[in-house]
Amino acid sequence: MLPRFSSRIRSSHLRTLSHPSFPSRRWMSVRPEEVDGVAPRKKVTIHHLQAMRRSGTPITMLTAYDYPTGRACESHGVDITLVGDSLAQVCLGYDSTTRLTLDEMLHHCRAVARASKAPFLVADMPFGTYHTGAEDTVRNAVRMVREGGVEGVKIEGGLEVADTVRRLTRMGIPVMAHVGLMPQRHTMLSGYRVQGKNAECALDVLRAAVALEDAGAFAVVVEAVPHRLGGYITRAMRRIPTIGIGAGKETDGQVLVWDDVMGTWCGDKAKFVRRFGDVKGEVARGVRSYIAAVRERSFPDTAETYGMPEIEWEAFLARAEAERGGSSS
Ligand SMILES: Nc1nc(=O)c2c([nH]1)NC[C@@H]1CN(c3ccc(C(=O)N[C@@H](CCC(=O)O)C(=O)O)cc3)CN21
Ligand SMILES: CC(C)C(=O)C(=O)O
Numbered sequence: 551m552l553p554r555f556s557s558r559i560r561s562s563h564l565r566t567l568s569h570p571s572f573p574s575r576r577w578m579s580v581r582p583e584e585v586d587g588v589a590p591r592k593k594v595t596i597h598h599l600q601a602m603r604r605s606g607t608p609i610t611m612l613t614a615y616d617y618p619t620g621r622a623c624e625s626h627g628v629d630i631t632l633v634g635d636s637l638a639q640v641c642l643g644y645d646s647t648t649r650l651t652l653d654e655m656l657h658h659c660r661a662v663a664r665a666s667k668a669p670f671l672v673a674d675m676p677f678g679t680y681h682t683g684a685e686d687t688v689r690n691a692v693r694m695v696r697e698g699g700v701e702g703v704k705i706e707g708g709l710e711v712a713d714t715v716r717r718l719t720r721m722g723i724p725v726m727a728h729v730g731l732m733p734q735r736h737t738m739l740s741g742y743r744v745q746g747k748n749a750e751c752a753l754d755v756l757r758a759a760v761a762l763e764d765a766g767a768f769a770v771v772v773e774a775v776p777h778r779l780g781g782y783i784t785r786a787m788r789r790i791p792t793i794g795i796g797a798g799k800e801t802d803g804q805v806l807v808w809d810d811v812m813g814t815w816c817g818d819k820a821k822f823v824r825r826f827g828d829v830k831g832e833v834a835r836g837v838r839s840y841i842a843a844v845r846e847r848s849f850p851d852t853a854e855t856y857g858m859p860e861i862e863w864e865a866f867l868a869r870a871e872a873e874r875g876g877s878s879s
Contacts, residue, residue, distance in 0.1 A: 588625045594670040596724060596768045599629065602802070603791040609803025611793050612811065615641045615658050619808055620665030630769075630793070631666050632805060633659050633673035633700065635734070639817065640809040647733050648677040652690055656698045663699030672702040672726050677734040680705050680714055687714055691723050702768065706732040708758030712765040719766030727762035729755050729783075730797065731774035742820065744796070746775040759783045763790050771805060772797040774822065796822030 592598075602609050611630035614620040615637045623631040637658055638650040659673045679690040694703050702724035705711055715725045730745045746752040756779070759770050769791045772780050777798025784792040784801050794801030806822075809815035812829040843849035858866075 588627075591627070591668045593668055594629050596670070599670065599769060599791055600789055602629070603787075603789070609791055609793060611803055611805035613637075613805070613808045614662045614666075615808065617661045617665045620662035623669050624666055628669050629803070630805075631662060631669040631671050632704065633662050633671075633698075634704075634807060635674035635676055636807045636809075637674075640807060640815055646736065647674075648737075650676045652676050652679050652693065656693060659694065659698030659700050670702065671700050672704050672724075673698060673700040674704045674706075680711070684714075684717060688717065688721065691718050695723055702726055704728055704771065706734050708754065709761050712761045715762055715765040715767050719768075724768045725766065726793075727759070727767040727770040728773065729758045729762065729770060730772045733773075742774070744774045744776070746779045752776070752779050755779065756783055756786060759792070760786060763787055769793055769803075771795065772801060774820070796820060 599609060609629050610627070611632055612623055612628045613632045613634040613636060614623050615633060620631060633655070635647040635650050635655065637655065638644040638647045641658070642650070642654065644650065655673060655676050662673075663671060673694055675687075675690060675694065680687040691703050694700050703718065704726040705714065706728040707714075708729055711727075715727060718725050731739075731742060733742060736742055746755040752775070755772070755775055759772065762770055767790060770783075770787070771793045772783055772795075774796040775783075777800065780792070780794050780797030781800030783797075784794075791802035793803040793805050795805045806824070807815065810819065810823040811825065812827040813825045813831070814829045814833070816830075840849070
């Protein structure tokens with residue numbers, strides 16, 4: 551596959567490919583044919599996600615907050631990349647997602663967007679950016695798309711955000727709904743608590759999901775609810791996929807926070823988290839080995855340094871010494 555940019559880039563790329571003296575130059579192409587050694591794949595669309603639901607193919611969603619994590623989602627087959635507002639806690643060190651500003655979110659969206667082609671790219675609208683009226687909400691959602699480069703936005707809420715979902719959807723901004731445990735409301739909820747544990751609350755979560763599908767949401771995140779409720783809501787949806795986090799195995803897809811998956815998050819671990827990597831262990835090993843090697847002068851070795859022709863060195867020495875009045879070394 552050829553790079554898709556301007557014809558100038560395309561023709562220089564062709565020259566590079568065909569030039570006999572630069573056979574190894576292919577890695578310099580502006581648009582690599584492969585990302586991290588993996589062939590490019592088909593763009594994930596809303597259509598594709600709804601087809602996955604129909605065919606019973608589990609949808610994978612993972613958060614990303616910067617270029618390298620976005621790139622890993624791109625390369626290794628994630629269906630939906632989410633710039634989650636968990637960014638506030640796991641990347642920026644805030645104590646709550648409610649601290650995150652729209653500008654901070656946009657900064658990270660842009661980095662992830664630069665790495666993201668195939669996955670469907672969604673980002674959370676930060677706390678407070680979709681609560682102060684229709685005009686503000688539209689303006690902020692447009693910034694997420696236009697400046698952040700995301701394809702869809704996620705908003706937390708039940709029946710009370712249905713009109714917002716309808717408005718954004720109608721103007722062409724796909725909305726992912728988020729029901730059950732809504733972390734942006736942790737203060738009101740007195741903590742991060744499982745939702746829908748009694749019949750009344752379970753009905754509230756179900757009604758919210760149904761209303762948000764009716765309002766036009768293209769998917770719904772269901773967070774921290776009993777697994778049977780996660781399954782029930784999934785079957786209650788007419789066409790849109792449910793993406794569960796702590797909602798059991800019967801949702802159409804699963805999502806987790808990058809740092810929980812990789813083992814780099816050092817805060818409390820929710821019951822629904824499974825760690826699939828030990829990046830924290832690798833980081834500790836790498837940092838400690840680097841420090842040890844510098845201290846014992848085993849880094850750098852000769853192969854990691856630059857040489858200079860002997861004759862140039864001799865000339866340099868002679869001139870330097872003369873200039874410095876014959877002082878030592
Ligand atoms: N690292 C990380 N992972 C997340 O999944 C996550 C964030 N950060 N930050 C934003 C929100 C906050 N989330 C959380 C945080 C804690 C629990 C938690 O510990 N829940 C209790 C439930 C207690 C109960 O109601 O019985 C648990 O023990 O799982 C759940 C979701 C989900 N999101
Ligand atoms: C965990 C997911 C669903 C999320 O909302 C976030 O990362 O903020």
